[in-house]
Amino acid sequence: MSDYTFITTEEHFLLQDALKRNKQQLTKFTLIGFGLLLIAAVIPQIYLYTHNNLGDADDSLLSFKNLWFWVWLLCFVIALIFALIKVTDIRYWAIKKDLTALQKATLEAPMEAVYLENNDTQTNIMILLENKKKRLFYWMRGALEGYRAGQQVEITYARYSRVIISINKK
Template identity: 55%
Template sequence: MQDYSFMTIEEIFLLQDALKKNKRQILKFILIGLTLVLIAAYVPQFFLKRRYSEEEIDATMFSYRNTWFWVWLLSFVLVLVFALIKVTDVRYFTIKKDLTLLQKGQIKVPLEHVYQGNNDMQTSFIVKQEGVRKRKRLFYWMRGRLDDFKSGQEVEIIYGRYSRIILNISKA
């Protein structure tokens, strides 16, 4: 059983900082998606205009006037943006929920795996929780690289209840 308590002001600021970083990541992915839309919309037209007449271009799958072209292109970009968000562990909505409910959890567990992510801007910890159901959980340190922790070490983690963003971590 885990204890949940209310966050302090410093912990709220840490979560707000993590939320800003996540918002920047999402905006970056949306800009990548919009850039891909522009490239995919204009490059085929450029090559088609060199070889075909306007009527032939309008009949192709790569025409601006073809509805299926836009459906395919926008669905591809939407899937790409969500895939990038999933791969990079963006926790935007769960951090917002933590900032609304202001609950934090505290556990004392051994580390199973430690790895760096997002260009060494984030350290992720996998722990195996004991209890009724043994399960592995992933926790995120959003303030850079942590090299002091190794697999097998017993740690005490204070984290946002829903986002599992680590507010404080120390060796037990």
């Protein structure tokens, strides 16, 4: 890896576009979480109040009047949102950090693996570094055609998020 240099205006716009796509994914996951919260809050109440008398239903742990029910439910939804973020490699906060630091680096190394993610809107590339460590880099502009594992590439990437700004075969 080389020293870090400043990104250009064009590269800044590329990072802003990647941030916008990540924000859309984050919004989608939050809406899914709140939809599940609504379902998980309503269905137990319907079952509880139709199958029990009012006093027993109010004393139940699944009652909406019980504070622990809401604590458990919110913790579950927050954990679900963060699990979705982790599984799909959302780079939102790292990209925001890159947009303030404005640093990039260049790397020349062989690719270990290339695979698509997030409904083919992102290509992830595993790179084998000189010290035998593997690092994951992210091409945020869809499917990256013509790149296969084992090929030597030169990558220019944003420092913190490892979002690929440009990639060339060697």
